[in-house]
Amino acid sequence: MNYPVWEVAFGAGLLMALVAILHVFVSHFAVGGGLFLVVTERRARRKNDLALLEWLKAHTRFFVLVTVVFGAISGVGIWFTIGLIGPTATSNLIHAYVWGWAIEWVFFFVEITAALLYLYGWDKLEGRLHEWYGWVYFIAAFASMVIINGIITFMLTSGSWVKNHRFWMGFFNPTCFPSLAFRFAIALALAGIYALITASVQRDAALKARLVRWAAWWIVPSLAVLPGLGWWYIRWIPAEVWADARGAMPTATQFAWFAVLLLAVTFALALLALARPGRVRLAFSLLVALAALGAMGSFEFVRESIRKPYVISNYLYANSLYAATIPGDGGFSVDEVNAAGILQSAKWVRNRDLAKSDPAAVGREIFRLECESCHTLDAYRGVKHYLALRQWDQNKTQVMLGSLEFMHNGVMPPFAGSNAERGALAAYLSTVQPVPGAAAAEAGDGRTVFEQNCSMCHRLSAGGPLFKDLPQDPSAAGKALKDLTSLFPLMPDLKLPERQRLALAQWINTQRSAKGSGSATQGGNGK
Amino acid sequence: MMPPNVIPAVDPNPLPAPYWVFKLLLLVTFFLHIVAMNFLLGGGVLALLSKWRSRNREGGNRLFLDVAKRLPVLLPATITLGIAPLLFVQVLYGQFFYTSSILMAWPWFLVLVLLTIAYYGFYYASYRGGRPGGRAGEVMLLSVILIFLVGFLFSNNLTLSQTPSRWAGKYFADPAGWNLNLAEPALFPRFLHFFTAAVAVGGLFLVFVALANWKRDQEYARQILQFGGKAFMYATMAQFVVGIVFLVSLPRDQRMLFMGDNPLATILLLIGVAGGGGGIFLMSDALRKENLRAAAFLVPGILAVVIACMSVMRDLLRDAYLKPYFHPGQFAVQTQWSVLPLFLVLFLAGVILWLGMLKRYGLLGSK
Numbered sequence: 007m008n009y010p011v012w013e014v015a016f017g018a019g020l021l022m023a024l025v026a027i028l029h030v031f032v033s034h035f036a037v038g039g040g041l042f043l044v045v046t047e048r049r050a051r052r053k054n055d056l057a058l059l060e061w062l063k064a065h066t067r068f069f070v071l072v073t074v075v076f077g078a079i080s081g082v083g084i085w086f087t088i089g090l091i092g093p094t095a096t097s098n099l100i101h102a103y104v105w106g107w108a109i110e111w112v113f114f115f116v117e118i119t120a121a122l123l124y125l126y127g128w129d130k131l132e133g134r135l136h137e138w139y140g141w142v143y144f145i146a147a148f149a150s151m152v153i154i155n156g157i158i159t160f161m162l163t164s165g166s167w168v169k170n171h172r173f174w175m176g177f178f179n180p181t182c183f184p185s186l187a188f189r190f191a192i193a194l195a196l197a198g199i200y201a202l203i204t205a206s207v208q209r210d211a212a213l214k215a216r217l218v219r220w221a222a223w224w225i226v227p228s229l230a231v232l233p234g235l236g237w238w239y240i241r242w243i244p245a246e247v248w249a250d251a252r253g254a255m256p257t258a259t260q261f262a263w264f265a266v267l268l269l270a271v272t273f274a275l276a277l278l279a280l281a282r283p284g285r286v287r288l289a290f291s292l293l294v295a296l297a298a299l300g301a302m303g304s305f306e307f308v309r310e311s312i313r314k315p316y317v318i319s320n321y322l323y324a325n326s327l328y329a330a331t332i333p334g335d336g337g338f339s340v341d342e343v344n345a346a347g348i349l350q351s352a353k354w355v356r357n358r359d360l361a362k363s364d365p366a367a368v369g370r371e372i373f374r375l376e377c378e379s380c381h382t383l384d385a386y387r388g389v390k391h392y393l394a395l396r397q398w399d400q401n402k403t404q405v406m407l408g409s410l411e412f413m414h415n416g417v418m419p420p421f422a423g424s425n426a427e428r429g430a431l432a433a434y435l436s437t438v439q440p441v442p443g444a445a446a447a448e449a450g451d452g453r454t455v456f457e458q459n460c461s462m463c464h465r466l467s468a469g470g471p472l473f474k475d476l477p478q479d480p481s482a483a484g485k486a487l488k489d490l491t492s493l494f495p496l497m498p499d500l501k502l503p504e505r506q507r508l509a510l511a512q513w514i515n516t517q518r519s520a521k522g523s524g525s526a527t528q529g530g531n532g533k
Numbered sequence: 534m535m536p537p538n539v540i541p542a543v544d545p546n547p548l549p550a551p552y553w554v555f556k557l558l559l560l561v562t563f564f565l566h567i568v569a570m571n572f573l574l575g576g577g578v579l580a581l582l583s584k585w586r587s588r589n590r591e592g593g594n595r596l597f598l599d600v601a602k603r604l605p606v607l608l609p610a611t612i613t614l615g616i617a618p619l620l621f622v623q624v625l626y627g628q629f630f631y632t633s634s635i636l637m638a639w640p641w642f643l644v645l646v647l648l649t650i651a652y653y654g655f656y657y658a659s660y661r662g663g664r665p666g667g668r669a670g671e672v673m674l675l676s677v678i679l680i681f682l683v684g685f686l687f688s689n690n691l692t693l694s695q696t697p698s699r700w701a702g703k704y705f706a707d708p709a710g711w712n713l714n715l716a717e718p719a720l721f722p723r724f725l726h727f728f729t730a731a732v733a734v735g736g737l738f739l740v741f742v743a744l745a746n747w748k749r750d751q752e753y754a755r756q757i758l759q760f761g762g763k764a765f766m767y768a769t770m771a772q773f774v775v776g777i778v779f780l781v782s783l784p785r786d787q788r789m790l791f792m793g794d795n796p797l798a799t800i801l802l803l804i805g806v807a808g809g810g811g812g813i814f815l816m817s818d819a820l821r822k823e824n825l826r827a828a829a830f831l832v833p834g835i836l837a838v839v840i841a842c843m844s845v846m847r848d849l850l851r852d853a854y855l856k857p858y859f860h861p862g863q864f865a866v867q868t869q870w871s872v873l874p875l876f877l878v879l880f881l882a883g884v885i886l887w888l889g890m891l892k893r894y895g896l897l898g899s900k
Contacts, residue, residue, distance in 0.1 A: 010635050013709045014710075075609075079649050082616060086645060090635055093627075093632070104549055107620050111613075111620065112876075123890055123891075123894050139894075174872075334543070335545050337542075354539065356705055374708065
């Protein structure tokens with residue numbers, strides 16, 4: 007709301023994901039592939055293997071066309087895109103880390119120059135000197151990864167930076183080193199995966215078999231250590247954050263499984279290539295690359311998802327509001343916006359007077375300011391879908407909007423603004439997915455009542471309040487559920503009809519006996 | 534006029550070095566970027582001209598190939614040298630730059646797509662250009678047009694970033710980011726001014742190509758020298774008209790900066806005009822006498838001074854546009870002494886290593 011919000015009908019987050027995932031898939035290759043080039047060149051020269059050297063020369067051109075062209079532009083592309091989608095976060099990252107970026111730029115400059123001279127130097131330079139350019143390239147590329155890794159991990163685990171705002175405290179944050187090791191292993195594997203592509207189109211069968219085997223030896227060990235490194239990485243992510251990928255947040259959980267599964271597929275395919283190196287064709291090598299792209303994309307998706315509600319953890323929410331009031335925040339912390347109201351705080355709003363405007367029109371603007379950085383209407387993370395699932399009428403929506411920060415393991419920032427503004431947002435949302443008041447109270451079976459009203463915050467677990475604190479007697483439980491805020495002050499002030507309360511209490515009882523001793527069974531999404 | 538409150542607040546982080554440090558870095562890196570861009574765009578345009586102007590002449594096509602093989606290096610040079618000013622402009626003018634970018638988000642995003650296609654096009658032209666039957670000329674034409682468009686989009690964004698009074702109207706009319714800044718009177722003159730400069734400097738780039746070929750094939754090098762030198766002269770002459778149109782298209786207050794209101798801006802303009810005129814005269818003389826030294830060192834030297842002056846003028850112009858909304862004093866400054874020296878050391882080491890790489894490759898002429 008400090009900046010205008012770019013409305014992307016299919017979802018700004020999706021565009022970001024597309025640019026970022028394609029970039030990381032190439033940029034990690036740019037690091038690992040650099041080492042691959044020099045090590046392979048050394049090996050070929052030592053063995054005086056001219057065929058290998060000839061292939062490597064062609065592979066270098068492929069490498070440069072992929073990394074220096076697409077990698078460099080898509081890297082700039084990330085800057086462009088985050089500036090468009092998250093200008094506040096970008097501005098913070100620039101001001102806090104400009105010297106980091108400037109250092110990275112020095113490495114990048116050296117890296118690009120070395121890559122081009124390495125490519126053009128194949129026909130001009132004697133072997134040792136040529137390899138020297140390769141080493142300069144690789145070291146610069148690795149160093150630039152070190153810098154970017156520090157800043158990206160800072161966004162996930164900001165460490166003590168939030169308190170002291172010290173450069174190195176944020177940089178050497180808890181996940182800095184595990185993530186670096188994890189990413190470097192990925193980079194080495196990708197070096198082999200891309201090499202598989204150029205190896206697979208070789209006509210000379212014997213050479214091809216040798217190349218494929220060599221490429222696979224880069225993939226297999228790197229992927230084999232990846233689970234261990236991943237475990238190290240996860241250990242340094244706060245447990246409540248990682249819980250998102252363990253069931254609390256359905257999409258993150260799903261993608262965590264995708265990542266594991268596709269990693270296993272990639273690994274299996276690489277083993278297959280190792281076993282039958284002569285039979286690897288282009289289609290096969292592209293399949294390996296596709297599986298790796300899927301695995302890597304899923305990993306990055308999980309990392310970005312579990313960081314929610316923050317874009318910089320414990321500091322800045324995904325919708326560009328500061329988590330705590332700090333000097334110089336421009337009035338854009340949640341507390342300040344709560345006090346002043348969105349319509350008075352936001353710069354990019356047309357209807358500032360709720361009394362004089364149509365509430366739904368005002369709500370439309372509030373939706374844009376507070377929700378659209380992640381949600382669309384009916385596309386990527388479309389709210390229409392969620393509302394249809396829950397069957398909330400306007401009143402219930404308004405009540406529920408007061409508890410956003412508790413839903414789905416706290417994946418969303420709290421609603422910031424006055425009650426009237428919350429009402430306006432609810433009015434708008436009820437035009438998106440109209441639910442008449444009667445329909446909201448229609449559901450009669452306990453399971454549906456639970457899914458529509460409770461499941462976004464509560465999970466059925468042995469130690470959870472639903473099993474522990476709710477009376478076993480259905481009528482007593484129904485009575486207790488009458489006034490939720492007196493049960494617990496942070497609960498929404500939801501008034502369910504008696505019929506629904508009873509059904510809910512009875513259903514919870516059946517679950518208690520069925521799963522009482524089990525752990526979490528019901529995800530946040532209810533389906 | 535716009536209520537002033539649409540100007541976004543800067544974030545809470547203090548500037549990690551004094552304002553002038555970033556200003557200096559912005560100016561220096563912008564200068565380098567614009568020179569590389571001029572070589573790329575101007576060199577590309579002139580290479581195409583030489584190919585098609587002289588369909589049957591051998592030299593024209595040879596020059597085309599000679600330039601084509603250099604463009605795949607000039608584009609990454611332009612991009613890499615562009616990243617630094619892009620970084621520093623965000624440090625100082627982020628609240629203006631992000632906002633204008635968002636207002637024209639899709640065209641701005643398109644820059645990436647255009648650059649990617651152009652880049653692969655340049656590679657195609659450089660690899661396939663020498664083979665018969667290829668379409669290197671057409672592909673390179675496409676790439677040059679795309680780079681031309683990228684420049685136009687940059688002009689849109691930067692003019693929009695310094696006219697916040699247009700923002701709200703544009704945003705509320707189209708929050709989906711399909712705006713440009715076509716109604717800005719200075720947009721086309723400004724873009725044309727930059728493009729004309731690119732052709733002029735592209736002419737100097739050809740003079741360098743001539744220098745590189747002088748010992749090997751003097752006849753051919755002479756042709757390039759004449760072609761590049763003349764391109765420089767004609768484009769710079771055209772610049773006298775285009776520059777005046779640009780100046781006239783500016784709002785009165787901004788125009789008057791260069792006509793006495795701001796002594797520095799005025800002096801820089803005078804140096805620029807004198808340098809342009811002197812450059813034309815010296816180049817004409819060098820071409821007549823075939824004085825390669827003058828054409829390849831003296832004129833580019835003068836032009837470097839002119840471009841430096843123009844870069845500073847561009848900056849003064851931006852600050853004049855933003856005067857009601859922007860004051861260097863608005864920043865809190867807290868120098869990051871724990872990082873800044875590291876940057877300086879690495880920067881220096883990077884430059885030395887970079888020069889070392891060129892030297893060992895034989896590009897600095899000592900091998």
